[in-house]
Amino acid sequence: MALAISNKQSLREQALARRDDLSSDLLARASQALADGLPFHVAGKTVSAYHAIGSELDPGALTQCLERQGAVLALPVLLDRETMVFRRWEHSHTLVPVGFGTLGPDADQAEVLPDLVLAPLAAFTSAGQRIGYGKGHYDRCLAKMHASGHHPALVGVAYDQQEVPVFEVEPHDIPLDGVLTPSGLRVFDQGQDALLPFLR
Template sequence: MTLSRQEFRQQVRQLRQQLPHHFQQQAGLTLIEQFALLPELKFAQHIALYLSADGEIDTNPLIDWLWQQGKQVYLPVIHPFSKGHLLFLHYQPETEMVLNKYRILEPKLKQPLIRPLYQLDLICTPLVAFDSTGHRLGMGGGYYDRTLQPWFDSQRGPKPIGLAHDCQHVSKLPIEAWDVPLPKIVTPSTIWQWETAV
């Protein structure tokens, strides 16, 4: 029997929420080792990330490491007027943060901090599960599917890279028409790649 998207979501979320704290800490550090191997990183200066929640792999060590490399980091903010869309704001250690409607910290919306999507180099996306063809299952809001659609249509703009625990991999996800497969997903143990022709 094939699991529904919602069943996959529940199952994998439960799996990652149960990961012990020390395992989470180590996974966040090991993720840096894989991320550092990405050839795209060499020329990427403006990198969108996200703050982990709900058992997602800890992105704080990666953010700190990127700052040390002199990279600029941006975080998603729920668009106040355009429903279901994201803005990306420059993030630094002193950035003022607020809780959004999902109880996730995001930078306080300030116009000068916004960087247009096309001026980003990489977008690191959260995901609940991913399969062996690069499809990702998100939380169901469609924010990243909408954000990544221009890249998927034209292969232009910031390249999306998924971040996940190894345990979030499943063999095959049920796919919907709007799903945007990722060209790369980085886990603590490997870099999954599905390079599409440009």
């Protein structure tokens, strides 16, 4: 297990270094490409995205398209070091610091259970494995939802340059149903059924 953790950390560092080396022009074009190639039909669905930090792929233009479609938007919020929830968000809402260096809706906004989760990540593989930032926020939150009987579709949002070789997973790792990059949406074998209701 120690070897698996070490391998994940190495892959994480390599992928993040490649992401950080991307030009600001490419970052901006990549963000618009997500919206231009919008693969989802989510009217009436609750979709969680994220407020990009650092060199993360910014889903801002994409979420505006989803909102115009009629989606209910949400953003993740950390209640403490271990607990993450999703709060409803509209683009007209002012965002506040919500932990981990990111922004989200304030405590006056209702908590929601997303139908589709668009998650940031450090790296992904061709098998749909996801490497996050090492804190386990998404894995714990999704595991709690699964235990309660709610199973949102999970799509990673990343640059193509963040793909890494397949690695040995840990028991708590939750696989991606798909990954959305500037090149388009890739649906993994385990995500075919989960993503079908959201595709055009």
